[in-house]
Amino acid sequence: MTLPAAAELESRATVLLAAWRVLDTAVKVVWNERLTTTAGRAFLRNGRVELNPTLLARAPDQVEMVLVHEVAHIAAFRLFGANIPAHGRHWRSLMRLAGQPPEVTHKIPVHGLGTTRTRRARRRYVYLRICEQCGDRQLLAAVRYGRCSGCSARDSFLVMKAPAGPAGEAALQRLSLGDVRAAFE
Ligand SMILES: [Zn+2]
Ligand SMILES: [Zn+2]
Incomplete structure (x- = not known):
């Protein structure tokens, strides 16, 4: 099963941001072969999404959901700032608008939010x-x-x-x- 090219996912991400009425639609999407347990992660300030090609090659039907999940983090950050819960009301409404269930659990193993700063802050x-x-x-x-x-x-x-x-x-x-x-x- 061939995974979509990063450029194709990037176009999709731009369309999502525009549909969510985010003014800044600049976003970078890359496949990162060094990701291990995380299906995808978002770097909010850099507007960068990294996806795990090893995990998603095993579950290609999940690519769209994981992409929307991560891009919604970037959209929520641009629309509402940094002081919102990662998977709170704002993020969930964006997921719903994109036709995705507003759920955090992926069928494939794990999701991480990127920066250790966020993880430490959450605790x-x-x-x-x-x-x-x-x-x-x-x-x-x-x-x-x-x-x-x-x-x-x-x-x-x-x-x-x-x-x-x-x-x-x-x-x-x-x-x-x-x-x-x-x-x-
Ligand atoms: Zn109730
Ligand atoms: Zn998330």
Whole structure:
């Protein structure tokens, strides 16, 4: 099975960015043979997407999904800045607009977000996840999506984050659904 050429994927990525109304549609897409467990990764500030040819040759039907996943990270960064959860509401709405399920789990092994800076930052936060439908509140060390345990609505979570620790947790506990909603306007 032949994988699409990087240039072809790059055109597709440009089309996606334009469809998402991102003004800066410059993006670089490359196949990186040195990627091992990661299907794809995005370098937000450089506007660069790297895809894993070894993994995707085994699952060529996943190329489009992984590409959209990574380009959506770049689009979310350009549209909303750096202070949003990686797979939060903004990213998920872009996935849906592109006709992809807003899910983080790939059928092929793993996904990584690129920079170690992002990974380290993620561990230093605590997240408040509120269901927009029923107001169910969960304080989480990492953001998880899926069905709400309160009302079983899918994909209706708003997520806020604060520095990990008692002060951050208390700040999140004080937020009402209205506060959180306002933060997303
Ligand atoms: Zn991702
Ligand atoms: Zn709910």
